Amino acid sequence: MRRDGKVENIAIEMARLNIDVLGISDTKIPGTGKIHTVKNCIVYYSGSDCSKERYGVAIAVSQRIEPAITNVIPISNRAMMLQINTKPRKLNVIQVYAPTADKDTAVVNDFYADVNKLYQLTKKKR
Structure with a gap:
């Protein structure tokens, strides 16, 4: 997505296909x-602080959805969440980029810890 025109192409295709929320x-x-x-598309993204980013996740939304977004939670370059105020309940959209089987156990464990953090944020308060 860092190359010229990639983000605009996503916005064009979302409009053409009538897609309001797209995980990337x-x-x-x-x-x-x-x-x-x-x-008329907004792309929320989460990557690392490294200028040579290797992974990264994003969630693109149409402009008509943006006013309903209540929270953007960028956890890492492999996990993020958008909270959208819908009726009758709030909608949590989680986008992840899982590591492949050849990655170190530490990388896999970090990924699942990030997913668990997001999952914990989706639970109802009792």
């Missing part, structure tokens, strides 16, 4: 933040 993996965008496209 392997974005290779460093840091966290959001990108506004000229095609």
Whole structure:
């Protein structure tokens, strides 16, 4: 997604296919933040602080969904969550980029710990 035109192409295809929420993996965008496209799409992304990002996740939403977004939770370059105020309940959209089987056990364990953090944030308060 770091190459010119990639984000705009995603926005065009989302509009063409009438998609309001789209999860994206392997974005290779460093840091966290959001990108506004000229095609009325907003891309929230989560990567590492390294300028040579190897992984990264993102969630793209149409402009009509953006006002309903209540929280963006970037956990790591492999996991993030968007919380959307829908009715009758809030919607949690989790995007992950799982490590492949050849990765170290520590990388896999970190990934599952990140997913667990997000999962804990989705539970109802009692």
